[in-house]
Amino acid sequence: MLKTSVFQLQLVCPGCNNNIAVSGITDTDTCQNCGKNVSVSTVINDKMFGIMHKEKYMNGFLSGGIEQIGGAGAYKLVYSSGQPFCEECFTVIDEESAMNAINSGKTFSCPNCSHKMPVRAADAILKEFHPKAVGVLNDSFGKDYAEKNTEKESLLVFKCMTCGAGLELSDDTDRKIKCKYCDNENYLPDSIWMKLHPDKEVQPLFVILDLSEAELKGSIDYFLNVTALNVFSKHFINFIKEYFEKPFVTPAFLSWLKSFLSAKNNEEISFNMDITKIQKYFYDNLRLGLSSHPVELRITAAEFGNGLPIELQKELSGDPDEKVRIALAKNTGLKKEIIKKLQADSSNAVQTEAKKLKTGFFKGLFG
Structure with missing residues (x-):
């Protein structure tokens, strides 16, 4: 991917x-x-x-x-x-x-x-x-680099300041260049130097990258299991903020999102990254204009979301797209009232999936 x-x-x-x-x-x-x-x-x-x-x-x-x-x-x-x-x-x-x-x-x-x-x-x-x-x-340094250099070099003319002989210039030329005719050194003025090495913007x-599902998941696991990386929680938050400003859907992103939303904290390591706080930030952003977000995003969140807030569960259970409701019915962390709502859904496919979920005493007994 x-x-x-x-x-x-x-x-x-x-x-x-x-x-x-x-x-x-x-x-x-x-x-x-x-x-x-x-x-x-x-x-x-x-x-x-x-x-x-x-x-x-x-x-x-x-x-x-x-x-x-x-x-x-x-x-x-x-x-x-x-x-x-x-x-x-x-x-x-x-x-x-x-x-x-x-x-x-x-x-x-x-x-x-x-x-x-x-x-x-x-x-x-x-x-x-x-x-x-x-x-x-x-x-x-890619495909058109050589062509650009050839064009740039062909426009430059510079003569030795001692004997007047023509000096050969290229982007590899040092700031000090020795004349091959008189052996005197010439210091290239700014006007020539900047043509050879124009000021670059960043x-x-x-x-x-071409990544497997395991490699995408491995990135999540890495941050969960290394204590010193808690400070980089902000980098997850930054991405989520940028994502909801300009959402996109790719196989790699959906694969990573599935691992991110289903991840749970490693309770054996103290002071590590709290994934639930970052997930909550994602859910808060998802709820804003929920119906306008890509359906693939809603499906992934519905099925794999760990600790979905009850308000988001309610909204997803009423999603107009049947595929979202079917995905939600596969989530084992739903509240009892949401399960019952899905079991009474107008779609037979949603009902069938929701009836696989346990409620009450049996949910606690069998997970």
């Missing part, structure tokens, strides 16, 4: 202490200010998620910022989960469409505004970053 991780990453150049907008998953990038090569791979592979397991974090649906201030390897990360989007017009891009472009090796063109976005299939560097990565959208990188 395809799942997208969205990154906006800045590193601090150890040479000039300016921020560098990372434009791709790569070993090194060039500081736009001083020309120093800065290691990207050591940050994204070893430091970017701090104490967290990088793959477990990326496998889940979370959103948040992580920042390391000062010293070597300082960085600022803004991370989110969701579908890719056009950085120009913000049109949502279907993950299958993105993968079609990646697999074909063709630059992706936004169907709405025709903005071109480079594509990159998984290679050794990307697999080191995440073993289940299958491609990246909007990575500047652009989003869309890393697409």
Whole structure:
């Protein structure tokens, strides 16, 4: 199942202490200010998620910022989960469409505004970053990178300031370049240097993963069973807030949601993440405009929701879509009054499913 991780990453150049907008998953990038090569791979592979397991974090649906201030390897990360989007017009891009472009090796063109976005299939560097990565959208080291460089280089003309000979320039040229005719060094002025290394905005990188149901569930289990990660509960809350602002439905999200909503706290570990508080936040948002949410979302919440509030149970039991009521009738945590309501539902299919649920003494006896 395809799942997208969205990154906006800045590193601090150890040479000039300016921020560098990372434009791709790569070993090194060039500081736009001083020309120093800065290691990207050591940050994204070893430091970017701090104490967290990088793959477990990326496998889940979370959103948040992580920042390391000062010293070597300082960085600022803004991370989110969701579908890719056009950085120009913000049109949502279907993950299958993105993968079609990646697999074909063709630059992706936004169907709405025709903005071109480079594509990159998984290679050794990307697999080191995440073993289940299958491609990246909007990575500047992707498909159209060479074409952009060729066009950029062809426009630049610079002569040696000592002998007047033409100097060959490329994006790999150092800030100080030696003339091969007179051996004198030339320091490239800002006007030339910035054409070779234009100032980059912090652009989003869309890393697409191909995950199994077990890997999606494993992300939930990881946060429930590691005490030190309680502080990252906020990243679940952030994602839920973002999700209800721009809801989407994908197989990967529904699989993760099923595990998230059915999860229970690990009572053997103290001070770990309280999943029930996060689930309650999800239910509170789900109730707002319940009927307008995707039916797949309502079905998943109805069937797998742990600790569904009675108010939400009542609303789901009256959902106009029969499939939602059938799903709710499979939930073993319903109140007695809701079970009886479903057993008297106008749909025979809902009645049949609801009659499998125990009530009263027998519910306590048999679970």
